[in-house]
Amino acid sequence: MGSPMRNDGHAGPLLEVRGVTLQYKTKNHLVTATYRVGFDIYNSDRFVLLGPSGCGKSTLLKAVGGYMQPVEGEIRLKGQVVRRPGPDRMMVFQEFDQLLPWRTVKENVMFPLRTGGRLSRKAAQAKAMEYIAKVNLTKFADSYPHTLSGGMKQRVAIARGMAMEPAILLMDEPFAALDALTRRKMQDELLSLWEGTRFTVLFVTHSIPEAIKIGSRILLLSPHPGQVKAEIDSLSAGADGSMVTALEKRIHSMLFADTIEGGTE
């Protein structure tokens, strides 16, 4: 079965991040985004990178995506060092313009399946329609992206990522630009999609409730530069409200401990 959680016989974690320091240059400064960050992701993990803005979580995701190289440490996927972007790490971005505007919904999902001759036209079409159905957009398969709402565009991007059945799906605050109602709906949908195929996902967010809801494991990062503060288990789906509130409080105090200690509270 073409499940997205193959490990190809590689023992150990699916993704290993070891002591990764990331730097990028702006006009006048050399910015250190993360300092010696390390974590492991196993098959079917819903791994969440959580932290305030400036903790380098998006930069970290870009490094896993292969868009930038660490100045120190290494990132390995199935034991292989990540050197460049590739379709085994499909990304879902925050921006709505991530769909190719000159292609319909179906063609957008088919495009990566077809590049490099991975699948025949027919097979790609069948697979694309299967995943479009999973995100409930069958009716819009022949629409162009500019006719869709923001939430629908993000669903297409998720379908496109999942249809490739990547080793790991990378999601960079995919719901951050949506309104609150749509965001909650999309979170539920993502979880039910995960129940269906149990794909591995690395999810970046700055929202504590979203991290608890989406994640099975949460990595907390401190800002300027990003360093690991904690790596904790999230709650299972059936957890009651008081447990969620307690965990939220705990995470909040861990992330903002410095400001509380030094502050007037």
Place this chain on the structure above:
Amino acid sequence: MTDSAIVPSGRPEILREPIAAEAFGIVQKPLSTWERITNVGAVRKLVLLVLLAAAWQIYASHLNNPLLFPTFGSTIHAFVRGFASGELVTKSLTSLSVLVKGYAAGIACAAVLTMVAITTRIGTDLLELLTSMFNPLPAIALLPLALIWFGLGEGSIIFVIIHSVLWAVALNTHSGFLSVSNTLRMVGRNYGLRGLPYVVRILIPAAFPSILTGLKIGWAFAWRTLIAAELVFGVSQGSGGLGWYIYENKNELEIPAVFAGLFTVIVIGLIIENVIFRTLEARTVRKWGMQN
């Protein structure tokens, strides 16, 4: 403050059940016939054309000097006569065939130059330098030089057309590539696309609005340059193009025919702009929602 601004106390809650959309069908605001007619761009433009033609006819009749300014009627008469005799048709076809050759060659050169410019830094510098040097140089100023290099014929005209197309297209295409959003670039690389497939499948469609603008400007430059160059000499000894037709008729003081030649230049321009480029736009950037 008026009374209506005061909130009444004890307002009741209002709860309603919305009706299913199927129950009331499609609600549509009907348009009057007048609105429907004036909504068509072609109709509005046609009305303007008729008004301009009428103004021309009235002014020329008033002036009553067919040597300086023939009436719209006699211009149309000469135009129809030229078409019937086949002379205007062959002249137009000669001009258009030279135009297509020069235009295609110019676009090919622009493609190579932009390709080099986006893949290498020195290529970018080269493009910027060449464009700032040659873009302000009128193509027709190169004609004397072209005549020495390529002789009295098609070659010279194609050379100046290439010059007029190349810089406009290259400049627009390059700035279009630069303005492609970072997200789309990352998406393309995420698919594992690199090199030429990346340019063809991501950058060119994403930059298509700018490329199309470049093609339109390039076409207008090419058409102008062609007619101007033809005024200097015919394309080949026997049959010249439209520019030559205008020049010849001026020498014979066939002023209505001169106007008919100019009229043909304008009509061909209108057709290419409003039929070919409009269709191309509707099928691409408008359909994709990249331009309204």
